[in-house]
Amino acid sequence: MNESILTLILLAPLAGAVLVALAPDRGKLSNWIALLTSLVSFGLTLHLPAHFILGQNGFQFEINYPWIENPAIFYHVGVDGLSLWLVVLTGLLAPVGVLASWNAITERRKIFFALFLVQQTAMFGVFVSLDLMLYYGFWELSLVPMAILIAMYGRKNGPRAAIRFFLFTFIPSAPLLVAILWLYARTGSSDFATLQILIAHGSFPAGPLCWAAFAFLFAFAVKVPIFPLHGWLADTFSEAPVALAMVVAGKLGLYSMLRFHVALFPVQARQAAPYLIAVAVVGVLYGACLALVQRDFWRLLAFAALSHLSLITLGIYGFTQTGSSGAVYQILSHGIIDGALFVLLGILYDRYASSQIASYGGLASSLPHTATLFVITALAMIGLPMLSGFVGEFLILSSTFTGVSRGWAIAASLGVILGAAYMLWLVQRLFYGPESTLATSKRAVDLQFRESALLWPLATLMLVMGVAPMLWLPSIETGVHPLQWKESPAYPHFALSPAAPNSSHGEGQR
């Protein structure tokens, strides 16, 4: 079971997609098949943490099987502490996405759910691939269903947003592919572990390697997105169906940064770090400021996401053990919170068909349960202690403060405070105050069973993640630990500088 579990996880959604495609387009048959498939694949992902061996370095549940002879591409998959929970998160968000689209998708359900499940496979693939070419395959594959579904189900101008999204992510992946091909041409291998060792031992000329690292970073930075590459985000958030919008930003890019930039090119990543830290802090503040002035709640969510994702980037490129753990933890927490927020706003949009914040007001009286859940989620997003957002933010900011630079930490904290401002203001404008004409004219029902059934578990999870982070952190640290070969307790105030001595890097690695 341990050997084939990752293959099963990859194949389950794909099989579901084929089943949906073959089944007749009658009633909600596609919905049920998709729900069942996504529950099964979620169940399969739970196998991973259950059988994960803590403290064991390297990859687990590994399969390495030749796929194509020439070029030598291997079907090499495996998870470590870094990807373990991301796979589970992806699995969890699948049934959430299906349930959130249950009534929202009325036309061509077959195509929607088939593509949704393909997207699911692609995301699993990104998290578990350990062969760069395989990884690239899944990375690109994840774009297609997303773009098509945004175009098909866009709220106003789907195709425009879809093209924008696609080109923004597809064009930077061209240099990424060239970089992968270059690595392959020089070594004859595209295996992650092999390349990691070869790069660490200096088998590549420094100049081109620097460019290769930059190509990797650039592709990931657009995908995250980090400031100033976020041009696609707001449009995509306001057009994409809820089930896809909640997975489009963040985790794929951030995970790739950790695995394929920081871990693969440690020296180059350290050289880039000071710039990335600066950009990240700017992103935190810029996103928060723009979120404050948005009139459309999808766009507000987009800039809020930019702010939060920038904070996670700060954690990654701080190069501290706690910072990286916090970053991974925050990816998980942000995935859940963002998912819940999208579902909640999707509920409002379904009921009132407006995303203008100004047209809402006083909904708490007619939709009390929705309001409660929204408040919980908003508080988790702000980073209230005891809720999931707090743990990651705290770890990132405190590690930045002690390990990187106090100035940047203070600036980033300012962004967090702004985050509280825009979220609470959003809650106030949507749910409290006098009832708007929209709220009085359309009498909407509160949460249905389906919606409660998907939101309460998410809310519970936010609470559990806030109270008991130790359920997650040890396994995350197993994955993050190998990245932090420079840091040790003896150097608590590791100074980041582009001219970090190279020789000691090599030593630490070995």
Added chain:
Amino acid sequence: MNSVPDIFRVLPEVILTLTGVAVMLIDGSLPSGFPRRPLGWVAAVGTTLALWASLWQFSLPQGTGFYGTVETSAFTIFFHVLICGIVLVALLLSLDTLPEGSHHQGEFYALVAFGAVGMCLLSGAVELLLVFIALEISSISTYILAGYRKDTARGPEAAIKYFLLGSFATGFLLYGVALIFGATGTTQIYEIARLAPSADNHSFVLAGLGLMLVGILFKVSAAPFHIWTPDVYEGAPSPVVALLSTAPKAAAFALLLRVVYEMFPSLHGLWSPLLWIVAVLSMTVGNLAALRQENVKRMLAYSSIAHAGYLLAAFAGLGTSGIAAASFYTAAYAAMNVGVFAVITLVSGYDEELPLVGDFRGLIYRSPLLGSLLIFFLVSLVGIPFTGGFFGKFYAFSAAVGGGAVWLAIIGLLNSGLAAAYYLRLALAAAQRRAAKEGDAEVPTPQVGVAVGAALLLAVAATLVLGIAPGEVLRAAEAGAHTLQSPPALTAPTVVGVAMQQKP
């Protein structure tokens, strides 16, 4: 080894010729008014037989026939199978879409079969005069096919344009052949390869190569010899374009590979930078022009120019890897392009009432099957992993990177990003809900018949197989590349059927 009768060396061509003749004879003897559609099935069966015969040629020892003019090797078989496959799909596609009655269907099927003879012969010829004859056989058939919609203004225009420019191109080619013959005293490719480096009139050889390249690059519609492409594609019927944009190009690329890698490996330093420039020019010009097209067929015409550019990038690769990548790309491009034109034929109709990108809006709502297929083929043309288009580009650019042309790969991949914009415009238009406000008449939902269904199935299967399990095809392409890389040590035109030996 000499025991292989010459006729076996050209068995697929013979079968195709007989098919064409049979179709014409039956067509002539049938009373007028009798449905001609079954003739298409005859042609399809003949093509299938030819395809099978090509595969059977694997059992022949590698070698030449007819006084060293025609070769059978892994390389020729690869292209024979590819061309017969394309022709088969194009025939199946025509079966359901050619309007019954008004057209000379019998001639159509016969011309397709004769064109296939020329293309097959072109990929197998190792003697320059035969190359010229084969090129003419294939070209003349395609000239006529391009103008098949005689009742429209665009049809004859396409045919005449194609014919005039095509004749010039073949003229260039022939002139090149003449110069090379003048310099080396032979038209046999292996002989030329042996004699050319030491030829007295080396400048003749260079000029000859240049002129031949012009002729061939015209046939593959590479920039700057691409001017004819959009007009011809727009004017020709869609099933013909499906054929035109793939099969003759495959044959022409086979010839190009033979000319540069087998005939003039010694001039690598000359043709390599030339093809580098043509590759970059083709991709860039093709993609930039395609961005602005509203007519789907014109858009795909420019896209095919760009694809010729990607394919030429493979020529920057070293020997075997370059040839294999180019051959593989030809196959991948053929699979997806035939597919996309099949869908377009069904949606636009033979008379093309719906030729614009905007007309495809909401296709997925009208016909989920065709909409999904269109998006699938376009996604493959963009070059997304797990489709044939990805591995085509992948091998082409990794060959280029392996050959040291990193910049070519970067330009190419950025170009494919550019190309994604217009492919997606069409794909996403198909995915978009159609605005009902226009109040236009109900657009008929295209029907998918048995023959077209089979054609689409073949195209989808080929695209998927090339994208998920490219190993077998790549191995075949590499085997072909090896035979091209290791010409026989000794062949004289007078020696019949010399078995070729591979270098260790």
